Amino acid sequence: MNTSCDTLVALGSDTRSGRTLFAKNSDRPATECQPLQAVPARRHSSGATVRCTYLEIPEAPETLAVLGSRPWWIWGFEHGVNESGVAIGNEALHTRETPAETGLLGMDLLRLGLERGRTADDAKRVITDLLERHGQGGSAQHGGRRFYHNSFIIADPGTAWVLETSGRHWVARRVHGRAAISNLATIGDDWDETSPGIEAYAAERGWWRPEPGRRFDFRTAFENPEPRYRAEARYDASCRFLAATGRPGVLEMQRHLRDHYDGGIIHRPGRKDGDPQGWSVCMHPDPATGATAAAMVAELGRERPVIAWCAQTTPCTSVFLPVAVGVELPEALTRGAGEPDGRSAWWLMKALGDEVMGDPGGRAPAVQRVWHAWEQELLAEVTTDRAATGQALADRVERMLHRREALQKQMAAGQPAAHGG
Numbered sequence: 001m002n003t004s005c006d007t008l009v010a011l012g013s014d015t016r017s018g019r020t021l022f023a024k025n026s027d028r029p030a031t032e033c034q035p036l037q038a039v040p041a042r043r044h045s046s047g048a049t050v051r052c053t054y055l056e057i058p059e060a061p062e063t064l065a066v067l068g069s070r071p072w073w074i075w076g077f078e079h080g081v082n083e084s085g086v087a088i089g090n091e092a093l094h095t096r097e098t099p100a101e102t103g104l105l106g107m108d109l110l111r112l113g114l115e116r117g118r119t120a121d122d123a124k125r126v127i128t129d130l131l132e133r134h135g136q137g138g139s140a141q142h143g144g145r146r147f148y149h150n151s152f153i154i155a156d157p158g159t160a161w162v163l164e165t166s167g168r169h170w171v172a173r174r175v176h177g178r179a180a181i182s183n184l185a186t187i188g189d190d191w192d193e194t195s196p197g198i199e200a201y202a203a204e205r206g207w208w209r210p211e212p213g214r215r216f217d218f219r220t221a222f223e224n225p226e227p228r229y230r231a232e233a234r235y236d237a238s239c240r241f242l243a244a245t246g247r248p249g250v251l252e253m254q255r256h257l258r259d260h261y262d263g264g265i266i267h268r269p270g271r272k273d274g275d276p277q278g279w280s281v282c283m284h285p286d287p288a289t290g291a292t293a294a295a296m297v298a299e300l301g302r303e304r305p306v307i308a309w310c311a312q313t314t315p316c317t318s319v320f321l322p323v324a325v326g327v328e329l330p331e332a333l334t335r336g337a338g339e340p341d342g343r344s345a346w347w348l349m350k351a352l353g354d355e356v357m358g359d360p361g362g363r364a365p366a367v368q369r370v371w372h373a374w375e376q377e378l379l380a381e382v383t384t385d386r387a388a389t390g391q392a393l394a395d396r397v398e399r400m401l402h403r404r405e406a407l408q409k410q411m412a413a414g415q416p417a418a419h420g421g
Contacts, residue, residue: 004027004091004092004182004183004231004234004283004290005024005025005026005027005078005089005090005091005092005182005183006024006025006027006091006180006181006182006234006235006238006257006281007022007023007024007025007079007089007090007091007152007153007180007181007182008021008022008023008024008153008178008179008180008238008241008242008253008256009021009022009023009153009155009160009175009178009179009180010177010178010242010248011155011158011159011160011175011176011177011178012157012158012300012301013177014177014178014247014248015247015248015249016247016248016249017249017299017301018301019157019299019300019301020155020156020157020158020160020299020300020301021248021249021250021253021297021298021299021300022081022087022089022153022155022296022297022298022300023253023254023256023257023295023296023297023298024078024079024089024153024257024295024296025257025281025282025283025292025294025295025315026069026078026079026089026292026293026294026295026296027283027290027291027292027293028071028078028290028291028293029141029142029290029291029293030285030290030291031338031350032071032072032142032293032338033071033072033293033336033337033338033341033344033346033347034069034070034071034072034078034293034294034312034336034346035069035070035072035312035333035334035335035336035344035345035346036067036068036069036070036310036312036323036329036333036334037067037068037069037070037077037329037334038065038066038067038325038326038327038328038329038334039063039065039066039067039068039111039115040065040326041062041063041064041065041083042062042063043061043062044059044060044061044062044063046061051075052075052076052104052105052108052112053074053075053076053104053105053107053108053138054102054103054104054105054108054137054138055102055103055104055108055134057104057130057134060115060116063115063116064082064083064084064114064115064116064117064118065082065083065325065326066080066081066082066083066111066114066115066325067080067081067082067308067310067323067325067326068080068081068110068111068114069294069296069310070107070111071107071142071293072336072337072338073142073337073338074105074107074108074140075105075107075108075111076105076106076107076108076109076110076111076112077107077110077111077114078090078107078110078293078294079110079294079296080110080111080114080296080308081114081296081298081300081306081308081325082114082115082117082118082306082325083304083305083306083325083326084117084118084119084156084306085156085157085300085301085302085304085306086113086114086117086118086119086120086122086123086154086155086156086300087154087155087156087296087298087300087308088110088113088114088123088152088153088154088155089110089152089153089296090106090107090109090110090150090151090152091106091150091151091152091181091182091183092106092140092148092149092150092183093148093149093150093151093164093165093166093183093184093185094148094149094183094223094224095149095166095167095185095222095223095224096166096205096207096222096223096224096225097149097166097167097222098147099136099137099147099148099149099167100135100136100137100138100147100167101137101138101147102137102138103134103135103136103137103138104130104131104134104135104136104137104138105136105137105138105140106136106140106148106149106150106152107140109127109130109131109136109150109152110127110152112126112127112130113126113127113152113154117154119156119159120154120155120156120159120160120161121159121161123154123156124154124161124163124172127152127154127163128163128170128172128195131165131168131170131195132168132195135167135168136149136150136165136167136168142338149165149166149167150165151163151164151165151181151185151186152164152165152181153175153179153181155175155300156300157300157301157302159174159175160174160175160179161173161174161175162175162179162181162186162187164181164185164186164187164218166222168195169194169195169197169198169201169222170194170195170198171187171191171193171194171195171198171218172187172191172192172193172194173187173190173191173192174192178242178243179242180235180238180239180242181235182231182232182234182235182238183231183234184223184231184232184235185218185219185222185223186219186235187218187219188217188218188219188220189215189216189217189218191216191218194216194218198216198218199216199221202216202221202222207221207222208220208221234280234281237259237280237281238256238281241256241259250297250299250309250379251375251376251379253297254295254297254309254311254315254320254375256281257281257282257292257295257297257311257315258281258282258315258316258368259280259281259282260280260282260316282314282315282316283314284314284357284360291313291314292313292314292315293312293313293346294310294311294312294313294346295310295311295315295318295320296308296309296310296311297309297320305324305325305326305327305388306324306325307322307323307324307325307382307388308322308323308325309321309322309323310323310333312333312345312346312349312350313346313349313350313352313353314353316364316368317349317352317353317356317357317364317367317368318349318352318353318371319371319374319375319400319403320371320375320378321378321393321396321397321400322378322379322381322382322393322396323393324388324389324393327388327389327390327393328390329390329393330345330393330394330397331343332344332345332348332397332401333345333397345397345400345401348401348404349404351408352367352404352407352408355408355411355412356411358411363411367407370403370407374399374403378396
C-alpha cells in the first residue's frame with residue numbers, strides 16, 4: 001500500500017512573518033475519509049483513563065484544546081495543533097524491528113502530545129514517555145494489516161524537534177532553522193537526545209557495532225535496508241524547497257503541499273508508481289493505492305487563537321481554510337466515515353478532485369486559480385478578530401461548498417472554471 005506523508009517546519013528566524021511555519025500532507029488509502037475534530041480543554045478526575053485506538057491508558061489531570069485531522073476510524077490525528085501553539089505531524093517509518101501487534105499508533109501519540117504538551121519540549125517528552133511505557137503498534141489500516149514505526153516533527157513558536165522511533169526506542173534532533181521528514185530515517189549520529197540503552201539494544205541484535213570514538217548512528221543501525229517507499233525523492237523535494245525559498249510564508253507552504261514538480265500552479269500527473277521523476281509531494285491514486293487525504297499549514301506565533309490552514313483531500317484540488325483552535329466546527333467538516341456522504345465536506349471535496357482527475361492537465365490549473373484567489377483574500381482576513389469566530393468559519397465552509405458545486409458542474413458540462421460566488 002503506497003501511502004505515505006511529508007512534513008516540514010521553518011522556525012520564525014527563517015520565515016517572512018517571523019512566526020514558525022508547520023506544514024504536513026497526510027497520505028492514506030484513497031477512500032479513507034479524514035474529517036477535522038476539535039477537542040476542548042478538559043479537567044479529568046483522579047484515576048480517569050482514555051481509550052486510544054487499541055489501548056486504554058491513564059488520562060492526564062488536564063488536557064489542552066486541540067484541532068486535528070483524524071482518519072475516521074482512528075482515535076488519534078495525522079496532524080494537528082493545540083491552543084498553546086504546538087503543532088505535530090507524523091510519518092510512517094520502517095526499521096529493522098518488527099512492529100508490535102498492539103500498542104499506541106503514531107497518530108495516538110501525536111494527539112496525546114498535543115493534548116498534554118504546552119511547548120514542543122513538553123510534547124516531545126509526553127510522546128517519548130508514553131512510547132517507552134506503553135509501546136507503539138497495531139495496524140494503521142482499517143480492516144487490514146499495515147504496521148509501522150513513526151517519526152515526528154514537533155514545533156512551537158520558538159522550538160522544533162525531529163523525533164524518530166523504532167519500537168520503544170527513539171532519537172531526537174533539535175531543528176536549527178528548517179527541517180523536513182518523510183518515510184525514511186533522517187537522523188544519523190547528529191542526534192541531541194536518545195532513549196536509554198538504544199545503542200546496546202541495537203548492538204545486541206547485530207545492527208550496530210560500537211567502536212571507540214564512534215558516535216551511535218540511528219539511521220545506520222535501525223533503518224530497514226529494504227524500504228517500502230520511494231521516499232528519497234519526496235524528502236529531497238521538500239529539502240530543496242526549504243533551501244530555495246528565501247523566507248517562506250503561508251502561501252509558499254501551501255503551494256509546496258500541492259506540488260507536482262511545478263510550484264503548485266500547473267498540474268502534471270505525479271506521485272505514483274512508474275513516474276520517471278519520482279513521487280511528487282501531492283499524491284494521487286493512479287495507479288498507486290493511496291492519496292493525500294488532508295493537509296495543514298499552521299503559523300505559530302504568540303497570537304491567540306492559533307490559526308491552522310486546513311485542506312480536505314488532495315490540496316492541489318482543494319482549498320486551505322483558516323480554522324481557529326477552540327472554535328466550534330461546522331458539522332460538514334467533522335462528518336464522514338467509510339462510505340460517500342453528501343453532507344461531509346471531505347467526501348464532497350473528493351468528488352471535485354475525482355472530476356478534476358478526468359483531465360488533470362486542463363482542469364487542475366483552473367480549479368487552483370479559483371482557490372488561490374480566494375486564499376489570498378482569506379489570508380488578509382485572518383488579521384481581523386472576525387476571522388477567528390465560529391460564524392466566520394461556518395460562512396467559509398458554506399462558500400467553499402457552493403464554489404465546489406459550481407466548479408464540478410462546469411467541468412461536467414465541459415465549461416472552463418469560473419470564479420464563482
